[in-house]
Amino acid sequence: MDAEPYARCTYMFETIMFVLDMKYTFNDIVKEVSVGFNHLNLGSFDLRYSFPGYKSCVLSSDMDVKLMFRCMFDFKLNSIDILVRDSNGSTILVPYCGGSSSSTSATTSLDDVSCASSCLSVGSSNIIDASEYLGCYRPEAPKSYLTHECFLFKYTRNNSSRVIAECAKRYSDGCQWSIRALKNKVNGFFYIKKLNNVHTCKGVLRQQKSKLLGSHVVKSETANELKSNPQLKPKEIVSRFKHSFGLDVSYRTAWYGKELARKAVHGHDGDSYSQLLWYRDAILSSNPGSYCILETDPLSNRFERFFICFSSCIEGFKSCIPLLFVDAAHLKSKYKGFMLCATGKNGNQEFFPFAFAVVDFENHVIWDWFFDHLYNILSLQGRNVTFVTDRHSGLLNAVARVFPDSPHSYCYYHLKENVRGVYRKQSGNYFVDKIVEEFMKVAYSPTLASYNFNLHNLKKEGGPPIEEFLRSLPLEKWCNAFFKGNRLKGTVKVMENMSERKVACKRLTTILCPPMEALLKKSMDIGRHWAVSMSSETVFEVHSDKLVAVDLGNNTCSCPQWQINSFLCSHALAAIQKVGVEPMYSYIEPFYTCQSYMDSYAHDIHPIPNMEKFYEDAASSTSVVKPPLVRRSSGRPKSVRMKSAAExxxxxxxxxxxxxxxxxxxxxxxxxxx
Incomplete structure (x- = not known):
């Protein structure tokens, strides 16, 4: 913008102008409006601004001011129109214009045309004479438009530049009620030029269905609630209109009205892609040390993938269990895509967010790209991380290529669903549950002998189908007896979760995290009555149901649950209590302690303070990320994802x-x- 930007503020039929300073806050603009309109008091009015495509944008905070400046920058505007409204939310403003008592003028925003149209059909007990509008605001709550006895009207002209309506009984009863409004090309608002607000006909009984009750009325009623409740469902909107107004709203009208309200509150889905460059830079500046990669198509500059790992997650993961669960989830927005997530686990047996990415597809190339970036982060920590994934071919190849020395296990949840899929619609639920139970016994088998015993029982129960299924599973990926690593007892609102847990962990008084402290006590009670014989200073024989050898020097037990879970088993605890020299906590991995739990949340995710991209001179088209090209699927959008055969x-x-x-x-x- 070459010249200084300025604002045009309209209140009733008065307009003032003032220069907009880029450092202005919301309070500065409010003061300018109060000074310009002497009869307005602070706190007695609301502000709205408009720009091409968006006729009524809320202006109520410093962030709204920043967004307004950003819109001026993006649309290359040197001026902005600001509408001043009473704080009671009036939508029809009718000042005195010197005409007869039945002919007045007013202004209303284009977004409120539906609501304004409804207000013209008021009951006989609520008829408002035009003289009551003179010289003042007259807010009409939507509920009063939709109750009691109504007068119907019909449009004679209704387009983007003018609206003319008259009473539906104009020719049958000779009613002269009419309204005429024209659009102002400067600010996009409709001004009522002529209004005869006297009905001489009899009203009609209001029915439960109204043609005037369209999606724009639903939008005006749900916009404010959608800010606090983004998960508002169309069924709830239908129920609310029935309960509050006694009117029937179709599901489609409720759904479309909610979509209009969501766009008005949060903006269009495609607009968020243009902010990704700024968002990436804002993350790196407000959270130094974060790993953030944004990739676009070099020719069209359309979005392809976005990888984010906050610095606090990188530092906090150093105090967590060296374990990562990796999976993908479908995104349900307009532009679809997938979210890839790598989630860790802390010593308190809680999930710890580590890294995530938004991509356009899920394939081998994408998974290679995702794990390459994980390697760039994890290689600097020098820890051998265990990965738990499903059996997607892209995942399997990426883990084997990027982390060839890291233990890799299949997710038991997906494996159980795969087993159920083998017998689906062939047997009863009891039989399938029994097969799943036997399969998990094989998976949890700690020794070769127990594996062979449980496998024999599984094949006996499951027959040829389970045998064919097991041939596709490498033993070292799912069975404890052959797994080469430690399973480590493994089976956003990221900033808020980390902040809440940071406060909660300060109240802990035990050495270990509560779940691990409880497990330790339970294991000690199990082995309290076992006899222990000493073979050497570090090797012991525990007389439990079976004779078990424990080597405290190498942290091993022949059971071998100590090695599998990286946590003391009952046999090891019995041997440690026999020695009584070193405390048992010295044999436990440090990431199970409360101190490591607190260290994992010692680093905060700093919020993005404000939008300052409009200060930069980067308005070239190549610097704006465009949304990906997607084709809308035919038919009604599916609310439930179709499961694959493997699931x-x-x-x-x-x-x-x-x-x-x-x-x-x-x-x-x-x-x-x-």
Whole structure:
């Protein structure tokens, strides 16, 4: 912007102008408005501003002021229109214009046309004479528009530049009620030029369904609540209109009205992509040491992928268990995509957010890219991290390529769902649950002997289907007896969670985290009555149900739960109490202690203070990230993701046009003899 920007403030039929300083806060603008309009008191009015495509934007805080300046910068505007409204939220402003008592003038915003149209159909007991509007604001709550006996009207002209309406009984009863409004090309608001607000006809009984009750009325009623409750559902909106107004709203109208309200409150989905460059730089400046990578298509500059790992997560993970759960989730926004997450676990057995990425696809290239960035972070910590994932081929190849020496285990939850998928729709739930139980016994088998025993029982119960399923599973990826690493007892609001846990961990008084302290006490009680024989200074024989050898020097037990879980088993605790020289806590990994738990949350995620990108001279088109190109799927959007066959999902059977059988082939691929 070459010249100094300025604002045009309109209140009723008065307009003032003042120069906008880029350092202005919300209070500065309010003071300018109060000084310009002498009869306005501080706190008695609200402010709205407009720019192309958005006619009524809230201006109520310093952040709104920053966003207003940002919009001026993006749209290359040198001026902005600000509408001053009473704090009671009036939408129809009708000052005296010197005409007859039945002809007045008013102004209303384009976004409130639906609400204004409804207010013209008021009950006979609520008829408002035009003289009551003169020289003052007249707010009309939407509920008063939609109750009691109503007068219907119809549009004779209704387009983007003018609205003309008259009473529906103009020709049958001779009613002269009418309204005429024209759009102001400067600020995009409609001004009522003529209003005959006297009905001479009889009203009609209000029905439960109204043509005037469209999505824009739903938007005006739900916009404020959507700020505090983003998860508001269309069913709740339908129920609320029925309870509050006694009107029936269709699900589609409620859904579309909610979408309009969401766009008005949070902006369009595509606009957020243009802020990614600023957001990346803001993260790096407000959280030094963070790892943040944004990649776009070099030709079209469209979004491709975005990787984020905050510095506090990097430092906090050093005090967590060396374990990462990696998975992907579908995004349900307009532009779809996937979110890839790497989540750790702290000593208190809670999930610890580590890194995440937003990508356009999930394939081998994307997973290689994600793990390459994980390696850039984890390689500096010098720890051997165990990875737990599902069996997506891209995940398996990426872990083996980037972290060839790190232990890699399959997620038991996905494996259990895979086992259920083997027998789905073939057996009863009791039988399937029994097979899953036997499968988990094999997975948790700590020794080769127990593995063979449990495997025999599983094959006996499951038969050929489970045998075929087990052939595709490498033993070292899912069975404890063959797993080469430690499973470590493993099975946002990121900033808020870390802050809450930071406060909670300061109240802990034990040496270990509460879940681990309870497990330690339970294990001690189990081995309290066992006899222990000393073989050497560090090697002991524990007489439990079976004879077990414990080596305190190498931190091993022949059971071998100590090595699998990286936590003392009952046999090791019995041997340690036999010696009684060193405290048992010295044999426990440090990340299970309360001190490590506190260290993992010692670093804060600093919030993004404000938007200052408009100070930079970077308005070239190549510096703006564009949203990815997506094609809208046909039909109604699905609310539940279809499960893959590996997750136990069922595939739809099709009827062959050649043989007439149901299956997974058609008449082209059919091989059945006829």
């Amino acid at each position: 136990g999902g069922t595939r739809r059977l099709i009827k062959c046009g050649r043989c007439g059988e149901l299956g997974r082939h058609n008449k082209i691929t059919c091989t059945a003899p006829i």
